[in-house]
Amino acid sequence: MSMENGLITLSQMKDGQQAVVSAVEGGHGLEEKLTAMGIRPGKLITRFCSMYLRGPITVRIDNVQVSLGRGIADKILVVPGVVTDENTACR
Amino acid sequence: MKILLAGNPGAGKSVLFSHLTGSHVISDNYPGTAIGFSSGHMQVGQQEAEVIDTPGVYSLESSGKAGEVARQMLRSGDIIINVVNATNLERDLYLTLELLEERIPVIVALNVWDDARHIGISIDLIALERMLGVPVMPTVATTGEGIKDLVESIPRAVMRANPTATREERWARIGEIIGQVQQVTHRHHTFGETLADATVKPLSGTLIALLVAVSVFLFVRYGGDALYRFVADPIFKMLWLPVVSWVSTFTGSSGFLHDILIGRLVNGRIDFVESWGLLTTALYVPFALVLPYIVTFYFALGLLEDTGYLPRLAVMIDTVMHRFGMHGYAIIPTILGFGCNVPAMLATRVLESRKERFIAMTLISIAVPCASLQALILGIVGQHGIQYVAIIYATLLLAWVIIGILLNLMVKGFTPELLIEIPPYRLFPWRLTVEKLWLRVRGFIVEAVPIMIIAIPVINILNMVGVFQAIANFTAPVISGLLGLPKDAIAAIFVAFFRMDAAMALLAPLGLSAKQLVVSSIVLVMFFPCIATLAIMFREMGFRSLLKSLGIMILAGLTAGGLINLLPI
Numbered sequence: 001m002s003m004e005n006g007l008i009t010l011s012q013m014k015d016g017q018q019a020v021v022s023a024v025e026g027g028h029g030l031e032e033k034l035t036a037m038g039i040r041p042g043k044l045i046t047r048f049c050s051m052y053l054r055g056p057i058t059v060r061i062d063n064v065q066v067s068l069g070r071g072i073a074d075k076i077l078v079v080p081g082v083v084t085d086e087n088t089a090c091r
Numbered sequence: 092m093k094i095l096l097a098g099n100p101g102a103g104k105s106v107l108f109s110h111l112t113g114s115h116v117i118s119d120n121y122p123g124t125a126i127g128f129s130s131g132h133m134q135v136g137q138q139e140a141e142v143i144d145t146p147g148v149y150s151l152e153s154s155g156k157a158g159e160v161a162r163q164m165l166r167s168g169d170i171i172i173n174v175v176n177a178t179n180l181e182r183d184l185y186l187t188l189e190l191l192e193e194r195i196p197v198i199v200a201l202n203v204w205d206d207a208r209h210i211g212i213s214i215d216l217i218a219l220e221r222m223l224g225v226p227v228m229p230t231v232a233t234t235g236e237g238i239k240d241l242v243e244s245i246p247r248a249v250m251r252a253n254p255t256a257t258r259e260e261r262w263a264r265i266g267e268i269i270g271q272v273q274q275v276t277h278r279h280h281t282f283g284e285t286l287a288d289a290t291v292k293p294l295s296g297t298l299i300a301l302l303v304a305v306s307v308f309l310f311v312r313y314g315g316d317a318l319y320r321f322v323a324d325p326i327f328k329m330l331w332l333p334v335v336s337w338v339s340t341f342t343g344s345s346g347f348l349h350d351i352l353i354g355r356l357v358n359g360r361i362d363f364v365e366s367w368g369l370l371t372t373a374l375y376v377p378f379a380l381v382l383p384y385i386v387t388f389y390f391a392l393g394l395l396e397d398t399g400y401l402p403r404l405a406v407m408i409d410t411v412m413h414r415f416g417m418h419g420y421a422i423i424p425t426i427l428g429f430g431c432n433v434p435a436m437l438a439t440r441v442l443e444s445r446k447e448r449f450i451a452m453t454l455i456s457i458a459v460p461c462a463s464l465q466a467l468i469l470g471i472v473g474q475h476g477i478q479y480v481a482i483i484y485a486t487l488l489l490a491w492v493i494i495g496i497l498l499n500l501m502v503k504g505f506t507p508e509l510l511i512e513i514p515p516y517r518l519f520p521w522r523l524t525v526e527k528l529w530l531r532v533r534g535f536i537v538e539a540v541p542i543m544i545i546a547i548p549v550i551n552i553l554n555m556v557g558v559f560q561a562i563a564n565f566t567a568p569v570i571s572g573l574l575g576l577p578k579d580a581i582a583a584i585f586v587a588f589f590r591m592d593a594a595m596a597l598l599a600p601l602g603l604s605a606k607q608l609v610v611s612s613i614v615l616v617m618f619f620p621c622i623a624t625l626a627i628m629f630r631e632m633g634f635r636s637l638l639k640s641l642g643i644m645i646l647a648g649l650t651a652g653g654l655i656n657l658l659p660i
Binding site for chain 2: 049072
């Protein structure tokens with residue numbers, strides 16, 4: 001699903017792409033957990049890598065790496081940015 | 092005076108705690124497993140102070156057990172040392188701001204100070220102190236740097252009791268602080284980081300995971316074997332055998348006292364495995380046969396835990412674990428189970444849903460043999476050839492997969508998604524790893540060995556009075572008919588309830604064929620947990636679930652044993 005006003009979900013990002021977190025659509029519990037790990041609106045997030053067969057996605061925020069399942073990634077809305085240097089690409 | 096250590100998961104509280112108090116706790120480089128707390132004592136100036144290591148939380152508002160415990164403990168303390176990870180300053184300051192709103196003096200230990208510098212983060216300590224209004228002391232808990240200064244500064248802790256702020260206000264304040272005190276210099280990827288990244292990328296990560304699994308198995312198998320062959324066994328044969336031989340002659344080579352102390356002579360000689368006496372088998376099995384594998388297994392596990400590899404493994408295996416109704420984190424309790432099933436059952440607490448925990452506990456009990464049992468399997472079955480050991484492990488793996496898939500389909504409930512922080516690697520955690528190894532080995536010696544020393548004479552006496560023979564006649568249809576074992580093997584299944592390793596040792600004198608040994612090993616692993624594991628499962632899952640779980644185990648054990656019995660091996 002493609003969002004209006006240019007938002008996409010974390011699942012729709014490409015490996016190595018940067019984005020700014022816009023919102024978390026998953027109830028208070030999920031929002032709280034993600035905030036605790038540093039994923040909250042306004043933060044720059046880099047999708048680092050993802051596992052085969054729709055496995056978990058690993059992202060970077062500041063100096064933290066967090067791995068999260070696709071179901072959670074579907075609920076994180078971001079403003080997509082550029083695909084960064086190859087160092088972060090998932091190969 | 093009561094001092095509380097508070098901080099985010101992975102800020103280094105436990106390591107700091109062991110430095111402050113000199114007492115040792117088992118700490119791991121993966122978040123979320125420490126739900127309880129530890130306490131110890133330290134000297135602050137002339138005063139004796141109690142130090143409490145609270146569970147790691149990101150916020151005092153955190154839901155869940157850890158948050159609840161942390162909130163309760165805060166009310167009972169006199170001073171808080173807030174441990175902040177300098178590499179994650181922004182995130183960690185949230186808890187700091189919450190603590191500064193409480194009516195309790197706070198001092199900040201800015202930990203992992205060395206790493207922050209290495210990765211190009213510079214923090215203006217004076218500005219940070221000014222903006223927070225409490226002392227900030229840089230520390231490196233892993234090396235002990237800065238800890239002396241921290242201790243001396245404890246009396247300088249300040250109670251701010253700031254007015255309660257909203258979440259948005261706190262984040263805004265953190266934004267201001269970070270803007271003023273922190274500077275990040277960009278720098279290039281180091282070789283170490285490239286290697287670290289490789290462990291979470293799909294292709295390289297999967298290959299590395301397989302490599303790690305194989306190396307750990309080979310290390311435990313051959314390292315344990317070497318310790319047994321070149322250290323433990325020679326000590327018994329050269330130093331202890333003359334002593335027990337003398338005791339044997341002195342007590343007249345037979346009679347009740349002799350049979351309790353030394354046991355039965357096999358071909359006129361003492362046999363450390365088969366004689367079954369207090370001074371022979373009861374010491375030889377735990378110290379010579381099992382201890383070498385305990386040492387090598389826990390050394391390997393300690394390295395995996397302390398380097399921070401395990402959460403990466405959880406990411407790699409997440410997709411597979413979802414087929415079994417669990418997420419990737421369930422691999423950590425499973426691996427712990429290869430040491431001892433009891434801490435493994437406790438570690439399933441990191442899994443959120445009841446469904447996940449039921450499946451994880453049942454699978455661990457069925458398909459994950461503890462180190463003691465594996466040591467005996469390797470020792471006794473291994474004598475007939477490594478291929479028989481391979482059949483046992485292959486059967487257990489197959490059972491794990493099949494039962495996992497079935498349980499996922501049958502157990503009601505939901506499986507949450509993986510959401511974990513991947514901690515940075517710690518490359519040379521030797522001191523921690525060796526300390527932890529010693530704690531675990533000591534645990535084995537003080538907990539497992541006494542049980543052996545009591546169980547061996549008791550089993551011996553039960554055997555002498557013929558209790559097992561009476562039961563054997565009763566259970567013969569299943570034991571002999573279905574599993575193809577001699578009816579006396581029932582004794583081992585009973586004994587397994589108390590000590591799995593003692594049960595395997597009991598099979599040794601029966602003269603079983605290789606195939607019968609394979610069948611009985613599989614039945615011992617799968618059929619029923621030992622009493623310590625059973626007690627923990629009862630506490631963790633409740634009576635009804637335990638009954639279901641036991642039903643699955645018995646069914647699985649008999650099915651697997653019966654099927655192997657039909658195979659031409």
